[in-house]
Amino acid sequence: LDEAERRRVLVEWNDTARELPRGLVPELFEAQVARTPDAVAVVAEGAQMSYAELDERANRIAQFLVGQGVGAESIVGLCLPRGVDMIAAILGVWKAGAGYLPVDPDYPAERIAFMLRDSRSVLALTTEEILDELPAGRGRLVALDDPLTATQLAAAPAMSPGVVAEREGLAYVIYTSGSTGRPKGVAVTHGGLANYVTWAADAYGKGAGGAPLHSSLAFDLTVTSVLVPLVSGTAVVVSPAGGAEGLAELVRDHGGFAMAKVVPAHLPLLSELLADDRMASAARTWVVGGEALPGAAVRQWLERSPDSVVVNEYGPTETVVGCCVFEVAAGDPVDDVVPVGRPIAHTRLYVLDAHLRPVAPGVVGELYIAGVQVARGYVGRPGLTAERFVACPFESGLRMYRTGDLARWSAGGQLVFAGRSDEQVKIRGFRIEPGGEVQAVVAAHPQVAQSAVVAREDVPGDTRLIAYVVPTEPIGPDAELGKAIREFMARRLPEHMVPSAVVVLDALPLTVNGKLHREALPAPDYSGAAGPRREPSTHEEKVLCEVFAQTLGLPEVGVDDDFFELGGHSLLAVRLINQIRAVLNVEVPLRVLLGASTVAGLAQRLGSQKSARPALRPMRIQEES
Ligand code: AMP
Secondary structure, eight states, X not given: OOHHHHHHXXXXXXXXXXXXXXXXXXXXXXXXXXXXXXXXXXXXXXXXXXXXXXXHHHHHHHHHHHHTTOOTTOEEEEOOOSSXXXXXXXXXXXXXXXXXXXXXXXXXXXXXXXXXXXXXXXXXXXXXXXXXXXXXXXXXXXXXXXXXXXXXXXXSOSSOOOOOOOTTSEEEEEEEOOTTSSOEXXXXXXXXXXXXXXXXXXXXXXXXXXXXXXXXXXXXHHHHHHHHHHTTTOOEEEOSSOHHHHHHHHHHHTOOEEEEEEOTTHHHHHHHHSOHHHHHHSEEEEEEESSOOBHHHHHHHHHHOTTSEEEEEEOOGGGOXXXXXXXXXXXXXXXSBOOOBEEOTTEEEEEEOTTSOBOOTTOOEEEEEEETTOXXXXXXXXXXXXXXXXXXXXXXXXXXXXXXXXXXXXXXXXXXEEEESSSOEEEXXXXXXXXXXXXXXXXXXXXXXXXXXXXXXXXXXXXXXXXXXXXXXXXXXXXXXXXXXXXXXXTTSOGGGSOSEXXXXXXXXXXXXXXXXXXXXXXXXXXXXXXXOOOOOSHHHHHHHHHHHHXXXXXXXXXXXXXXXXXXXXXXXXXXXXXXXXXXXXXXXXXXXXXXXXXXXXXXXXXXXXOSSOOSSOEEOOOOO
């Protein structure tokens, strides 16, 4: 690089200095309450809550927490269902001076206990229903709806305890997949969070409509859906169902959002589920993040929704949600891989070689991120923190985060994502370390001698996690053992980290150097249950067999085959449900499918509840209590 080029990549393309945000997020929210106390802040389960009401609920939670000894730098777990209290609790934790740790109630009990312990949470807020499911030895858990707590909350002062958050203070800890066998908690500061939220509110939050909340609080993309509306005076519209199912419901039934935050896989799915008029009016800005954004998906989206804009937002949890963006509107030229664009306010991006020297535009290097959004590090993991958060050679005294992402600058100064330098993968937007955390769990199974976990894309656009195991005693291919190992993993890992298939092998294929020969690993066989396939005997079974096969991309499916064992996952489940609605005029909630995932099981649930009369609206199958 000559001096001019060096200046361009280090300084000119990183010229992001601006005025710092006017305040931290709790203050920005309170200022919004003062401006629009009666505006709707949250819509959940048909009910609404105003800014003033939400603030009061948050104040009472804060007063309660202070009474429990919570203060600056405390970590408070939030193991709550998506709803008003989840949002009030985030604000309440901050008003008490503490940081929150989001804990997804759907995670296996063991993982929840680990996160609470590992983060040294002083207590966790939950509900009585969730509390019943949680294991012993999990620390202090308080159910907000427990009669005693409810009384204490009602009696607590409606005023904020008046603790002022600090720029360097802890805002939240989010756990992300670990490369060394266990997940790691990223500690994000209020200053970093305020920078992102202020920037995002300006970029995405303007105008009426608010945002849908469908994703889990355990992922930082949810920060955009919750906090951007709340500092902009608009509403967070909560879907109780969650995931792609909840998102599809919200955009179909509600729509008209200012902004919706999604992962790339949601675009083709929504496109398939929504009628033209619904698509056009669903949201003005689609903020798409979490993994590489294919140009084709954006092109197809904008053809049908030409008044919306799609923003490719890039950012690791370690630098707060998003730190780099590229906007595409209808008519804009779109490359096959949409660039991730330019850094946002107070953020600097460096593409460096192995000696931390900047590389020229067009040359792929590793991406490092500096600026106010760089997190403190990993809770209780100084070694790992030192490895990933390194001294910035271009600004003395500053740190930068080493992303592990490969990237290059275009000639015009747009950053282009170019894959990973390690094994970390993204599957449907979820960050996963197959060879770290996931393999550690499969290796812990008593019948597993050797194992490998890899991400495969046997069907284009559908990356799946596959585990290969060599049993302690040779038994040849064994579907039952594969199933048992998968169940073992499901009890220990969140759903998105459980491999779609477990393949039993006599030996792992090795290269001449004795390393795993990845290319020689066989594709998993999804041909279904062992033994002769039982044919459908009723109309419903026949239709369901066809719909299962079509959704899963398989030639045939038998009555006893299980949707999830055949490689079905959450997004395919939403497609399946949509097909069943179209063909049988029946609405199957995802939870029903989770409990009855074979053709025979589901047909029985349909048969026992479906009305004999033809229904105008799809009839909704009730969940079993
Ligand atoms: P997470 O911490 O879950 O947000 O994951 C961060 C990682 O996801 C990054 O290091 C990238 O590998 C990937 N990622 C996030 N957003 C994008 C994007 N817009 N394009 C390409 N990769 C992305």
